[in-house]
Amino acid sequence: MTVADVVRAVTDGEPAVRVTAYDGSAIGPEGAEVTAHLASERGLSYILTAPGELGMARAYVAGDLVVSGVHPGDPYEALRLFRDGLRLRLPSPRDGLALVRGLGWHRLRPPPPPPEEAPAPWRRAIRGLRHSRTRDREAIHHHYDVSNAFYEWVLGPSMTYTCAVYHDPDDPLERAQAAKYELVAGKLAVEPGMRLLDVGCGWGGMVRHAAREHGVRALGVTLSPAQAEWANAAIDREGLGDLAEVRCMDYRDAPAEHFDAVSSIGLTEHIGVRNYPRYFAALRDRLRPGGRLLNHCITRADNTMPTRFGRFIERYVFPDAELAGPGRVLGAVHDAGLEVQHEENLRAHYALTLAAWSRNLVEHWTDCVDDVGPGAARVWGLYMAGARLSFERNELQLHQILATRTTARGVSSYPLRPDWT
Incomplete structure (x- = not known):
């Protein structure tokens, strides 16, 4: 049995992409825009023992599945063609039996996954409670403590790892990231002397922007020691030490003082959908009466989709991350006793942001490798x-929700019309 026979058994119809293999077999149109070459038996075993995206990802990450026609730093066109032209399915019982007979049982022993895959705690035999403090810290370490130098090459000088805001699709990434921070500052109506808490602050972009551009006393908290170290060094370089600070701290341990404003830009994805009530209650309790909260997070398009990411993202990128539809997030904000004042979807902006990060990865590929x-x-x-x-x-969206800690007498500090446009 050839590799091409295997591909036929696990796909619907003739694939629109060209697939070649180490045994000389091939399937799909000659002269295709993109060719995927399965270079080893190990790669075949990855695909057979983890059908779907995880097996393909393991083979690709390990170098056993080589895609030509695209740069490895930005395989966007290949993914688009694969998603549209290579429809994977589970083999029928007859095809499955034929695969076993033709390939042999030894091919169905799972090879060790690539070392880049998250370690055992993120698989089904999980140590510790999901979203406990210890486990959250380890999950954040897996993704965010890769290398500050690597993030500088990919994210650019702003070191901002969240959706930018584009006034024009051709805006440079740095301009779009500054526009995002200014949009958040405008929605929060920050003024000199106000106190801002930024939870999940990353490398301190919002903290530094609020202090530098608006004279705000800003505190950022992150679970990543590498992020905190980089952010505080940047604060010192910019001479903002009298206004800004970043602490390595769980958001649940942030000071219980009443801040004038709280921003959460990209943290909600990490806290778990079941923890939304406690999360928004914690942010509410850190706001003064009348204060404002800006929550910026990725969501599903609706609530009919699973909250967990796919197996590739779960194993290789964001362990334990979860998403809900925007309605569920809005409901949780309301249920925490906050009044939603404004909401908008920045989905198209995130696609542009990711394209810019991919261009940076391609440009700095050698350094990153x-x-x-x-x-x-x-x-x-x-x-x-x-x-x-x-x-x-x-399939994914990005929603900003602005809410206020409205008092019992209806005082919210919110104007009759939005004042940030």
């Missing part, structure tokens, strides 16, 4: 290209 290794660099190329496609196709 030297820093984190070829497997990790391929993970990032695959993840960002796939995420871009999901945002373009409305």
